[in-house]
Amino acid sequence: MQLFNLKRTAMVAMLLGSQLLSNVALAEDAQFWLNDGAASLNDSKKLVPNARKAKNVILFVGDGMGISTVTGARIFEGQLKGVDGERNKLSFEEFPYVALSKTYSTNQQTSDSAPTMTAIISGVKTNDGIISLNQSVARNEPNKNVINANKVTTLLEQAEQAGKVTGVVSTARITHATPAATYAHISNRDWEANANLTPAAVSGGVKDIAAQLIDNFGAGKIGDGVDVVFGGGRSYFLPNTITDIEGTKGRRTDGRNLPQEYVTKFGGVYVENKTGFDAINPATATKVLGLFNPSHMEYEQDRPNDIAGEPSLADMTGKAIDILKKNQNGFFLMVEGGRIDHASHAGNAYRTFKDAVALSDAVREAVSKVNLNDTLIIVTADHSHTLTIGGYPKRGNPILGKVVEPGKTTPTLAADGKPYTTVSFANGPGYHTNSPGDAVYNESIAAGRVVDMSGVDTEDPDFHQEALVPLSSETHAGEEVAIYAIGPKSYLVHGVQEQSYIYQVMKDAFGF
Amino acid sequence: MIFKKTAACLAMMLMSAGALADDVVNARYETVQCVQPCKPEEAKHLQWWLMREGNQVEIRNLYQNGEPAHHSSLWQKKPAGQFSYIYLMHDERRAIDYADVDLKLLSIKTDEQFWQLKSQLVTDSELGSLKKMADTETQYGYPVEKYTGTLGNGIQSEVWWIPALKLPYKVSYTYPQHTVSIQLQSLQPALKADQPVEIAPSTSLTALTNYQHVDYADLGDMEHNPSEMQWLAKAHGAPGLQAHGH
Numbered sequence: 055m056q057l058f059n060l061k062r063t064a065m066v067a068m069l070l071g072s073q074l075l076s077n078v079a080l081a082e083d084a085q086f087w088l089n090d091g092a093a094s095l096n097d098s099k100k101l102v103p104n105a106r107k108a109k110n111v112i113l114f115v116g117d118g119m120g121i122s123t124v125t126g127a128r129i130f131e132g133q134l135k136g137v138d139g140e141r142n143k144l145s146f147e148e149f150p151y152v153a154l155s156k157t158y159s160t161n162q163q164t165s166d167s168a169p170t171m172t173a174i175i176s177g178v179k180t181n182d183g184i185i186s187l188n189q190s191v192a193r194n195e196p197n198k199n200v201i202n203a204n205k206v207t208t209l210l211e212q213a214e215q216a217g218k219v220t221g222v223v224s225t226a227r228i229t230h231a232t233p234a235a236t237y238a239h240i241s242n243r244d245w246e247a248n249a250n251l252t253p254a255a256v257s258g259g260v261k262d263i264a265a266q267l268i269d270n271f272g273a274g275k276i277g278d279g280v281d282v283v284f285g286g287g288r289s290y291f292l293p294n295t296i297t298d299i300e301g302t303k304g305r306r307t308d309g310r311n312l313p314q315e316y317v318t319k320f321g322g323v324y325v326e327n328k329t330g331f332d333a334i335n336p337a338t339a340t341k342v343l344g345l346f347n348p349s350h351m352e353y354e355q356d357r358p359n360d361i362a363g364e365p366s367l368a369d370m371t372g373k374a375i376d377i378l379k380k381n382q383n384g385f386f387l388m389v390e391g392g393r394i395d396h397a398s399h400a401g402n403a404y405r406t407f408k409d410a411v412a413l414s415d416a417v418r419e420a421v422s423k424v425n426l427n428d429t430l431i432i433v434t435a436d437h438s439h440t441l442t443i444g445g446y447p448k449r450g451n452p453i454l455g456k457v458v459e460p461g462k463t464t465p466t467l468a469a470d471g472k473p474y475t476t477v478s479f480a481n482g483p484g485y486h487t488n489s490p491g492d493a494v495y496n497e498s499i500a501a502g503r504v505v506d507m508s509g510v511d512t513e514d515p516d517f518h519q520e521a522l523v524p525l526s527s528e529t530h531a532g533e534e535v536a537i538y539a540i541g542p543k544s545y546l547v548h549g550v551q552e553q554s555y556i557y558q559v560m561k562d563a564f565g566f
Numbered sequence: 567m568i569f570k571k572t573a574a575c576l577a578m579m580l581m582s583a584g585a586l587a588d589d590v591v592n593a594r595y596e597t598v599q600c601v602q603p604c605k606p607e608e609a610k611h612l613q614w615w616l617m618r619e620g621n622q623v624e625i626r627n628l629y630q631n632g633e634p635a636h637h638s639s640l641w642q643k644k645p646a647g648q649f650s651y652i653y654l655m656h657d658e659r660r661a662i663d664y665a666d667v668d669l670k671l672l673s674i675k676t677d678e679q680f681w682q683l684k685s686q687l688v689t690d691s692e693l694g695s696l697k698k699m700a701d702t703e704t705q706y707g708y709p710v711e712k713y714t715g716t717l718g719n720g721i722q723s724e725v726w727w728i729p730a731l732k733l734p735y736k737v738s739y740t741y742p743q744h745t746v747s748i749q750l751q752s753l754q755p756a757l758k759a760d761q762p763v764e765i766a767p768s769t770s771l772t773a774l775t776n777y778q779h780v781d782y783a784d785l786g787d788m789e790h791n792p793s794e795m796q797w798l799a800k801a802h803g804a805p806g807l808q809a810h811g812h
Contacts, residue, residue, distance in 0.1 A: 117736065167787065167789055182791075183791060193793075194793065195790075230784075231787070243787075244780075244784075244788070244794075249778070250778065262582070294775045301644065301645075303771075303775060305775075326647065347793065349663070349781050349783075350665075350783055351663065353667060356666075356667050359646070359648070359666075361645065361646055361648065374599075393783075395786070395787075396783045396786065398667075399783070399785075399786025399787075400671045400672075400786075401785075402671050405671075481670075484808065488763075496755070516670055516671065518671070518673075526785070526806055526807045527785055527786035527788065527806070529786075
């Protein structure tokens, strides 16, 4: 089957990065834009929907990766590479099909990761804090019978039952809401280890999320176990009698050593650091559990400083695919850039963008390893954040810099006579000043206009952008997020959809 | 959770003073802040313990302005120059864990200077910038040296320093509008035989393990959860959770 031009363009662009774009940017004129638009139109007319079933489905979730974050990360990546940031494209922005996803949950206008990922992976919207249960279940429901009666089936579970192999990869804890929703069912997203369960939940027989990764699968249960699990959260899997390689004690109080149980029950291997990860031979590995941090993995910016060494999201994605694609029945893989969200909560745009770029790199890695004729790849976010790109900065202005307007060389001043950054947050901890000493008085959250930033390096990785509304932690945002798709049935990703629609596309692609 | 360190203190008393700086040291202080001109009835008081052992120091608040305070700050210096911090809420038996990058994102610069500030209250460089006076005295059986001068932005400072323990006996800072004094009130190990042994309320490893731990990075997703908000609202002094200004 002849590849259509857009797909070839997408492949070339992703593999070469944006080198082509830098040459184009130097020759912009009216004809350039006309030619550029015509070329895109020409490519679009050649789009031929791939209506075949998918052998494999890969779902990428950028936690908190709203559209403004995508825009900012695109420009950030381009500027880091020394090319035209505005003309740059992240890897998934080359995908031919795009839609918008409405992320509200059944009881929230602005939602959290638990019900949003539940919607994406099961097709059912639910309430805040709920993991893969329907909306009739109250948060903190302690009765396992109520929980079991109201489970919603996830695509990962369906894939396991259909004889496919499965994988869950995240830079967050594997027990955190987004990855947890693929394999667990629980009424409180915070019940990640048994020590987190309320006494009522313990009495009610509820199993914590980490335990469910082991106990929900295998003989008499679902499939034969999640085949590849890479991420953080080691301490939630280990008993408090064990100190791990980074000197952190486990959190479990039930004595269970879940990595050991994974190995015993599913016949897999367990690794804890980059050395162990690198030693995995994907040609022979079948079941692998890798937990690379006691809690969340490092931000991409800080990954080189990790004590034990961590693989990147792209590393984990590539190895997961290499392991999974050996299966003749195909695979389902969920990959999450889990800390884009955390960086935004902290009001730190640098790490927000850098982790989004890391997700883009992981997508690029996936595209290079699969056949797009039989593999559906979807990239989306669970919800947005309040990061905003404002002012009228000139073309090429550093995305993390102060606003400098076209034709100017010095920052534009606000009504208070001080410069302001292009990127800011609508709420959150705001701009931080250093706390001198350790007096009885506590430092305040610095919302609004705090200091004159004329002498401040706002492009520093540790800089916190200004925020309007003072909050300890910046919040999620309620507007739509994007869905990008390529491969079989990807043409079904169109229009403005409920977030739960994403599951329908993946399910249809698999032919379930 | 209060664990007796009496046996440890007695053992320490047998050790040489020069080695004590790296071993278990428990010191109870009172910090007094007063706006000038100082009216004693308007002064702010804070009683707290500094409990130091190896690469860990716990600062536990006891009373703040006459009201019981039940939280601790537990700082740990890790290999490769990293730090971790745990904010402990003893009544709620909860802990908020901060990774090194969380501290960085809260503009809490963690380096050797910072560690000294936490573990000995006055850094070596600050002490070195002050003038050592001829005055000496003995407190809790330890020689005490006096230093005076200015620190930071011209803050008049006086430090009565116990070199054997690398801790101050007393510190006083005079700011333009207010004064701050930090006074040692109880010390273990004390070299004076008649010094009463006070139980230091350090948080044991067992207790720490049994507290409900939450990572600071996760609080952003918790702050709209009513059940979490109840105990979060009591986390006074936890970095990144303050909402008031001054």
